[in-house]
Structures are given as structure tokens and as C-alpha cells.
Amino acid sequence: MTATPPRRVTATTNEDDFNLGRDESRAVRRRSLRLLGNLLAPHKKPLLVAVLLVVTSTVGQVAGPALVAVTIDQAIPALLDRGDAGPLATFGALYIVAAVAGGLAAGAYIRQAARIAQGVMLDLRRRVFRQTQRLSLEFHETYTSGRVISRQTSDMEALRELLDGGLTGVVSSMFLMVFVAGSLVILDWRSALVLAAAFVPALILTRWFQKRSQVFYREQRTASARLIVKFVETMTGMRAVQAFRRESTTERDFGALSDAYREANLKTFGLNGRYQPGLLLIGNVTVTAALAIGAWRVLEGGMEVGVLAAALLYIKRFFMPIQQIGMFYNAFQSAAAALEKVSGLLAEEPTVVEPQRPEALPHARGDLRLDHVRFAYGDGPVVLPDLDLHIPAGQTIALVGTTGAGKSTLAKLVTRFYDASEGRVLLDGIDIRDISTQDLRRAVVMVTQEAYLFSGSVRENIALGRPDASQEDIEAAARAVGAHEFIMRMPDGYDTDVNKRGGRVSAGQRQLLSFARAFLADPAVLVLDEATSSLDIPGERLVQHGLQTLLADRTAIIIAHRLSTVAIADRVLVMAHGRVVEDGSPDELIAGDGRFAALHAAWQDSLV
Structure with missing residues (x-):
């Protein structure tokens, strides 16, 4: 039976993807997530090892303030009152062990995550190249070469930056936030309430940042792709450009696209310039409030000095990951926009399909x-x-x-x-x-x-x-x-x-x-x-x-x-x-x- 050509799936690979409707945007995101899940599927065991390593690293970091509290409230009084240096030596040794274990686990996690990231990128590059060769001539006659090059270069670079460094930082930061919050609740729930109250404005600020950065980074990826397309087309057609003396026109057009790219970058930098100082302000105010409330409780005898010191350390550490997540969210938005375009390319279907049951023709006559x-x-x-x-x-x-x-x-x-x-x-x-x-x-x-x-x-x-x-x-x-x-x-x-x-x-x-x-x-x-x-x-x-x-x-x-x-x-x-x-x-x-x-x-x- 003759193979019936499929209806072409027109994937959302247009450079103006950020103008999509809400339903289409959701469909594009679902498509991108399916691609990401498919890419990560072969790495389930390495991912599990990476999770165990990041948990170990986080436990090592979170144990530090708790050991500081015990040392101040128990080990130092034991040394001063009874001359017993045993608790101080024990807790000091535990602190060193926790720090070393956390550091070694963090290093191993970074290496493990890098191996996973490089494996994913290798698979994705091969898929994109294989797909561009698989697609029919109709696709290549309508989809500009500059856009294809953009998929394999700038979009891949954005994904690589996220997987190589950004994703590692985000995962470890999220684990650290959860473990810090849990440890603070166990250590002193009243200090945890101060942190919870401060978390609300931090969450509102982060949500504000997410909504705007999503739009800005899609604009940035679009401007970058248009710039690459213009450059490739100009270099490819250089003979015609010079023959018809269009250098000034192409330079003006390229300059306009470069300026649009610069403006898109400035928008993202301006957004970061408001988000990170805002988080820093919320974090410092929270530490100040926790210190004031804690000092009053210490004077009233309702809180020990070591617990106060540990609570302040935990609160300070809690806001550091939020700042890192904000920084990495920039790379995430850029990579998410790139992933949408790459997944769109991979979703394209050839209009000329291979027959399911081909008839053999080893020696054609040519009729x-x-x-x-x-x-x-x-x-x-x-x-x-x-x-x-x-x-x-x-x-x-x-x-x-x-x-x-x-x-x-x-x-x-x-x-x-x-x-x-x-x-x-x-x-x-x-x-x-x-x-x-x-x-x-x-x-x-x-x-x-x-x-x-x-x-x-x-x-x-x-x-x-x-x-x-x-x-x-x-x-x-x-x-x-x-x-x-x-x-x-x-x-x-x-x-x-x-x-x-x-x-x-x-x-x-x-x-x-x-x-x-x-x-x-x-x-x-x-x-x-x-x-x-x-x-x-x-x-x-x-x-x-x-x-x-x-x-x-x-x-x-x-x-x-x-x-x-x-x-x-x-x-x-x-x-x-x-x-x-x-x-x-x-x-x-x-x-x-x-x-x-x-x-x-x-x-x-x-x-x-």
C-alpha cells in the first residue's frame, strides 16, 4: 500500500514565539518539558546519585550552625566551669567532619551533574542535526538557514550554560533552603516565624521577577536569533551585497538588529538590578529583626546565646540561595526560551515519509x-x-x-x-x-x-x-x-x-x-x-x-x-x-x- 504523506505539523519555531496566545504557550511549554524529560530519562541512575550527593552536601552545610549552637551553649560552659575540654573537641571535630563531607559531596555532585549535562547536550545536538537532515526539502526551502544555525549554536549554548552551572546551583540552593528552614524550625520555632514572615515579600518579589524575566528573556532570544539570521544571510550573499553596493543598507539593518539585541539585554540587566538588591534588603531586614527579637529573648532568659547565633546563621544562609536562584533564573529563562525553539524544530514532521513496508528495488532499470x-x-x-x-x-x-x-x-x-x-x-x-x-x-x-x-x-x-x-x-x-x-x-x-x-x-x-x-x-x-x-x-x-x-x-x-x-x-x-x-x-x-x-x-x- 502506498504510504500516505502525513499532515505537516507546523511547530512553533517562529522567532516571535513570545507573542503566542496563552493556550499555545502552554502547549509549547508542555512540548519542551516532554523533550527535557525524554533527554533525562536515560540518566535516571546518575540523577539518583546526584540527588544523594547534593543531600549529603546540604546536610554538611546545615549541620554547621547547629554545632555552633551546641558548642556555645554546652561545650564552652563545660570547659569554663569544669575544665572539661572533651565536648569542645568533640563538637569541633564534628564541625570539621561535616564541613569536609559537605565539601567533598559538593565537588562530587558538580562533577556528576556535569557528566549528566554533557550527556544530555550530546544527545540533543545529535537529535537536532539528525532532524535537520531528516526533514524534507519543503522545510529547508521555507525555514531559513540562519534560524537552523541559531538552533544549533546560540540556543544550544543557552542550554549548555544552564545545565553546566545554573541547574547545579538551583538544585543545591533549593535543597539548602528546605534544609535550613527545617533546621530552624527544630532549633527555634519562634525564629522560624520571623523567617516565614520575611519569606512572603521575598516570594512576591521573586514572582514579580519571574513574570517579567520570562518575557524579557524570550525577547532576548528572539533578538539574538534575528541577529544571527541577518549575519548568516549577509555573509552567504556577500557577492550580491557588494555587487549591488548594499553594504550601507545591510550595515544599517544589522545595526538596528544589534541595537534591539542590546536593548533586550539592558532590560534583563535592569530587572536584575532591581531584584537582587530587593532580596538583599529583605534578607538584611530579616536578620536585623531576628537579632532584635532574639537579643530581647536572651535578656529575658527565654533563649540561649548559642541558639541565637545559630538562628542568625540559618536566616542569613536561607536568603543566600534565594539570591542564587534569582541569578540562575535568568539562565533558566534564556534556556527555557531556547528549549521551546529546539523542541519546535524537533516536533517538525517531514512531508516526504519513509514507506512502512518498502518494496525492494536493488537494480533499477529507469522506466x-x-x-x-x-x-x-x-x-x-x-x-x-x-x-x-x-x-x-x-x-x-x-x-x-x-x-x-x-x-x-x-x-x-x-x-x-x-x-x-x-x-x-x-x-x-x-x-x-x-x-x-x-x-x-x-x-x-x-x-x-x-x-x-x-x-x-x-x-x-x-x-x-x-x-x-x-x-x-x-x-x-x-x-x-x-x-x-x-x-x-x-x-x-x-x-x-x-x-x-x-x-x-x-x-x-x-x-x-x-x-x-x-x-x-x-x-x-x-x-x-x-x-x-x-x-x-x-x-x-x-x-x-x-x-x-x-x-x-x-x-x-x-x-x-x-x-x-x-x-x-x-x-x-x-x-x-x-x-x-x-x-x-x-x-x-x-x-x-x-x-x-x-x-x-x-x-x-x-x-x-
Whole structure:
């Protein structure tokens, strides 16, 4: 059964996520939490060890004030009244043991948390990279490269900062607050009431901070992403920027985005500048109130001096974690906004899906049929209204027509970068939606006018489709398309790094290398989409013989405006408005009085 393309899930990956409605925001948060839970699931045992370590560390810290109280109220009087130094030595030793145990446990906890954090980040980076490769061409044609880069760079960095340091501090701070409050209740419940009264304004201030920082940090992440997108687009299109003298315009736009990013950062810093001093004020007032009430109780005989000292230490320690939580909450908000965007990317579903029960096609012949195919890009206008076409195995056809006639769309359907809205595309009688991606990519190869070379040697770029190819096979493919000679003139021949000085190649040479790459892959069907557009006249003539040799006994679809390239085809299809309006051999159509004959005549005149 033919796999049915799923309805696309449009994830919330827009840079303006902070403008979402309440229901959508909740859905996004739930999605982010599910992702976080899924990432942490493999680390359950290490997380349990981390919890035990942080508890041990917190107990060691909380034990200190209690031992101070006992030392002041019992050990020192025993030494002064009876000359008994035993209690002082005992409690002093316990204090040292608690401090050492707490410190060692804290260090072990930090290391354990770092291992967990790095494991989570490794998994997440791999997921994002795997997802961007898994998604269909439709996604990459609508989702800008700058936004994808932002997901893998600035968003990942925000998450790393939280997991590496912020989360460690938040967890230990929360444990410390709980243990301190509990210890103070046990030690002296009246002092605990003073702390509880002070906790109310601290909680109100923290809640105020949370609400505003959530908005500010989302704005900051959005401004950062827009800045990265603009930078990537400008660097990628630098040739056009300089050619059309748009440096001042792009600089002005980048400056405006940089200023927006600066303003977003200033908002967060201003918020911190009110929150942290506010907490410090509440903490100092609370310590002052506890000291005044405690001193009065000591004078009245209702409280011992050691208990007062311990209560003041506990209250002071209670507010220190709140300040740390406030500081770490900044990183948390930044990471939460980043996690929402990353989870949105991971929630995207490809529009071209792998068949559940693929039919095997180990050796394709190359017989193609488009069976009443109808296609439109998303909700846009229909590009191919009803295309019915048969291309026998081994035949070379050329597609010609005006821009927008549907030529490249037909190529994308044959290569299954998109699926037909209606109808079927058949390869050797099998619907290509029922063929595994691996078999289909081995059988059908497409060469476009954007000849992309990856970092590495010339040899590695040619062998992209067949990494195990021998040097002889690589050289044979290069010779066939006329690339061997210029490769041998490069500094290191086939070992030349194409991205290093001396290894730079022209647009035409890049196209020849992409031809060699495609021919080495030896597909049953070869699609050339404007693949000769970067070649000059001598280069094109050089390639013609190679094309004729290598297209023999292979199904080929050539999309070209240059009629010299079309001349090697067995059959020419003239397209207009998504329909085939002329079909025949080049000589037949030239001899007629249709569109192709007019195009050929105009081309001949241009040569003269």
C-alpha cells in the first residue's frame, strides 16, 4: 500500500514565539518539558546519585550552625566551669567532619551533574542535526538557514550554560533552603516565624521577577536569533551585497538588529538590578529583626546565646540561595526560551515519509511514468494540473519552457523531494512512495545548478555518493566529464582541498566536479536541472561528449535553457503552465512551426 504523506505539523519555531496566545504557550511549554524529560530519562541512575550527593552536601552545610549552637551553649560552659575540654573537641571535630563531607559531596555532585549535562547536550545536538537532515526539502526551502544555525549554536549554548552551572546551583540552593528552614524550625520555632514572615515579600518579589524575566528573556532570544539570521544571510550573499553596493543598507539593518539585541539585554540587566538588591534588603531586614527579637529573648532568659547565633546563621544562609536562584533564573529563562525553539524544530514532521513496508528495488532499470500527477506547493496555486508522461528506460529527454512552466517541479517529484498532491510517480512500475529512500537515492540522482562542494579533497567530493570507490573509478568519472585535466593542474591533484588557497575552483569547474560525482554514483535515472548553466561555451563543449557517453543506456531528464545541451536528447518536451504542449525528437520539433522551432530559430540568430 502506498504510504500516505502525513499532515505537516507546523511547530512553533517562529522567532516571535513570545507573542503566542496563552493556550499555545502552554502547549509549547508542555512540548519542551516532554523533550527535557525524554533527554533525562536515560540518566535516571546518575540523577539518583546526584540527588544523594547534593543531600549529603546540604546536610554538611546545615549541620554547621547547629554545632555552633551546641558548642556555645554546652561545650564552652563545660570547659569554663569544669575544665572539661572533651565536648569542645568533640563538637569541633564534628564541625570539621561535616564541613569536609559537605565539601567533598559538593565537588562530587558538580562533577556528576556535569557528566549528566554533557550527556544530555550530546544527545540533543545529535537529535537536532539528525532532524535537520531528516526533514524534507519543503522545510529547508521555507525555514531559513540562519534560524537552523541559531538552533544549533546560540540556543544550544543557552542550554549548555544552564545545565553546566545554573541547574547545579538551583538544585543545591533549593535543597539548602528546605534544609535550613527545617533546621530552624527544630532549633527555634519562634525564629522560624520571623523567617516565614520575611519569606512572603521575598516570594512576591521573586514572582514579580519571574513574570517579567520570562518575557524579557524570550525577547532576548528572539533578538539574538534575528541577529544571527541577518549575519548568516549577509555573509552567504556577500557577492550580491557588494555587487549591488548594499553594504550601507545591510550595515544599517544589522545595526538596528544589534541595537534591539542590546536593548533586550539592558532590560534583563535592569530587572536584575532591581531584584537582587530587593532580596538583599529583605534578607538584611530579616536578620536585623531576628537579632532584635532574639537579643530581647536572651535578656529575658527565654533563649540561649548559642541558639541565637545559630538562628542568625540559618536566616542569613536561607536568603543566600534565594539570591542564587534569582541569578540562575535568568539562565533558566534564556534556556527555557531556547528549549521551546529546539523542541519546535524537533516536533517538525517531514512531508516526504519513509514507506512502512518498502518494496525492494536493488537494480533499477529507469522506466519512469507520471500517472496523472497533480501538484501544488502547500496552499499555493497548482503548478502541475494533470501531467501524464512516460519516459522509457534508457531514454534521454530534455525539458524546455519558460520560467514557471513546471520543469524543476517535475524533477523534484521524480527525485521525491516532494510527493505528488494527486496521482503517482512510478519507477519500474513501483510507486516511488513505496521505495525505500536508500534504494531511491541509489537509483535516482539529481545535479542542480548549485554545485556544492564540501570541505575536503577533490577525491572525497567526487566520491560523495560512493565513498568506497577506487582511485581508478574516480579518475574515470572525472575524465568522462572533462574534469581530469584541470584537477591535475591543481596543487595536489585529487588530494587538493577545495576550500584552501590553491584549491579554489570556478563555477564551471564546480559543475564538472558535480557531474563526476553524479556519474560515479551510476544511477539508473539522472536528472540535470540547469546543470550546464555555469559552464562557458568551451566548457560546455567539453562536457557534451562526456554527457553523451555517460547518458548512454541511462534514463536522463535534462532541464536546460541552452539548446546546445538539449541537442543530445532523444526526445524534447516543451512545457507551459504545467502541461506538455510539444513532444518529439529535436529534429522533428525544429522542422515544425511550434514553440521549440521558434526557440531554436531565436537561438541560432543569437549565435550569429
